[in-house]
Amino acid sequence: MFFDTWSGLARVVIVGPLAYVALVLFLRISGKRTLTKLNAFDLVVTVALGSTLSSIVLTKSVALLEGVLALATLIALQYLITWSSVRSSLIEGLVKAEPTLLARDGELFTGAMRRQRVTRDDILSALRSEGLDDLSQAAAVVLETDGSISVLKASSDRTPGVMGVPQPETPSRRPGRA
Template sequence: MFFDTWSGLLRVVVVGPLAYLALILFLRISGKRTLTKLNAFDLVVTVALGSTLSSIVLTKSVALLEGVLALATLIGLQYLITWSSVRSSRIKALVKAEPTLLAHKGGLVEGAMRRQRMTRDDVLSALRSEGLDDLSQAAAVVLETDGSISVLKTLSERGDGLTGVPRPEAVPAVTNRS
């Protein structure tokens, strides 16, 4: 069967765009943090939002306002958790992983690679994507909290005198001058 009733199709056409617009509005209100590269916590929220939107559109027993409230609740909880994690190291530790050093000064950190289920080929692939052909050309290779791999080139490869991420006190404050 292609569909049950015409009213079901009409509900999808009317409720779908309204729920979608509500989701976009909530995402815009909640800020850029909701749409950043995904760590595990953000991925769960994203999947939950998609599942909720799907339920609103396709499940007749879920009223539009109930679904919109569910979307708002999920985004509100995500906002609360991320707001709290910036202010509390305990909450941050629960929600966000730490970066992991996979290679340092030309050598692999085997224990860290094993714990993160990364292979030598994964590290070498990251090197190649940065235009490097040998591990000795990298000062460090880091598995970031969002699952991406960063390669810090050696001093001779970069030529800028930096050996890593600048200390927080070395980074000038940015002010919003509106």
């Protein structure tokens, strides 16, 4: 249970650092965009890289070179998809979600909240984390493409739109106070 073989321990000590160095080198070559958390697609790639690294280090049936090739393949695919999504709106639409406006000027968009499975308590929690104690203090609340909730604080010189967030065509909204 605590110890299998000395060769297993030696494998971890030798293969672990080599696989780690290979991953770091691949990430440096591929650029900063590889491990961002901009959307669900990026999260999946990050988790897959971690899982692959773990398999290389701990699974005897995965040879170091096979594992390094698997890491390189995942990073190359991530690079290809992100490179393509910058150049093609079709591919961008397939891999990236749009942010969703959940509330504006003290009013909750309950239809958007329901579609995105966000509760009033989720929004109130985001408000509190920004130091706000009332929904009317937020110009807008946005569900970002990475699943986080952003709160834009209200100010006296607001503009009507919310930067880069599609506005609801027929909002089903209900006034709400925090």
